[in-house]
Amino acid sequence: AQKVTQAQTEISVVEKEDVTLDCVYETRDTTYYLFWYKQPPSGELVFLIRRNSFDEQNEISGRYSWNFQKSTSSFNFTITASQVVDSAVYFCALSEEVDSNYQLIWGAGTKLIIKP
Amino acid sequence: KAGVTQTPRYLIKTRGQQVTLSCSPISGHRSVSWYQQTPGQGLQFLFEYFSETQRNKGNFPGRFSGRQFSNSRSEMNVSTLELGDSALYLCASSIGGRATNTEAFFGQGTRLTVV
Numbered sequence: 711a712q713k714v715t716q717a718q719t720e721i722s723v724v725e726k727e728d729v730t731l732d733c734v735y736e737t738r739d740t741t742y743y744l745f746w747y748k749q750p751p752s753g754e755l756v757f758l759i760r761r762n763s764f765d766e767q768n769e770i771s772g773r774y775s776w777n778f779q780k781s782t783s784s785f786n787f788t789i790t791a792s793q794v795v796d797s798a799v800y801f802c803a804l805s806e807e808v809d810s811n812y813q814l815i816w817g818a819g820t821k822l823i824i825k826p
Numbered sequence: 827k828a829g830v831t832q833t834p835r836y837l838i839k840t841r842g843q844q845v846t847l848s849c850s851p852i853s854g855h856r857s858v859s860w861y862q863q864t865p866g867q868g869l870q871f872l873f874e875y876f877s878e879t880q881r882n883k884g885n886f887p888g889r890f891s892g893r894q895f896s897n898s899r900s901e902m903n904v905s906t907l908e909l910g911d912s913a914l915y916l917c918a919s920s921i922g923g924r925a926t927n928t929e930a931f932f933g934q935g936t937r938l939t940v941v
């Protein structure tokens with residue numbers, strides 16, 4: 711069965727520190743998609759990035775960067791020079807097809823606390 | 827442009843009752859998906875609708891059902907409520923494709939409490 715593991719339940723750092731959120735996934739499919747979403751206290755999930763299984767290029771967007779490694783089934787997310795506004799719960803998710811039915815499997819989330 | 831709107835924001839129901847939650851997607855978005863979020867089980871995919879048809883389904887009992895109207899608005903219904911159905915129910919819309927494969931825009935959710 712597919713699975714997404716975010717081993718870090720909670721991370722607390724001081725503002726301006728770099729922080730990496732880990733995501734490890736399991737799938738038997740060769741075609742799948744990986745996502746990161748952010749959930750601030752207001753509740754709505756905010757899309758950050760999508761990666762398909764054929765694209766292993768790392769991505770950088772401002773202070774955010776993602777490292778996708780198929781060899782270790784990991785899709786880690788790094789925030790550089792963290793800010794208080796980055797405080798939120800971050801979810802990693804895996805999408806794959808099972809018997810013509812697509813499902814989105816979510817990790818348990820990592821609560822990130824950025825202290826001023 | 828307006829985001830995804832979910833109503834009501836909060837709801838308290840009694841065990842055994844049924845409930846209907848509503849979701850209005852972003853204008854032009856044809857795919858609507860629903861998720862349940864609880865402290866114990868985390869985020870779980872319920873189902874996805876596209877052009878009034880259920881396209882994908884998660885592993886929930888038949889008490890959970892949904893529908894989508896011609897204007898893409900969607901409703902989710904839970905019958906015979908159980909205490910364990912207490913959760914934040916999130917709706918997401920995407921412009922097309924499969925909601926599970928593309929960027930999705932989420933509403934703020936409906937907090938359902940079953941007593």
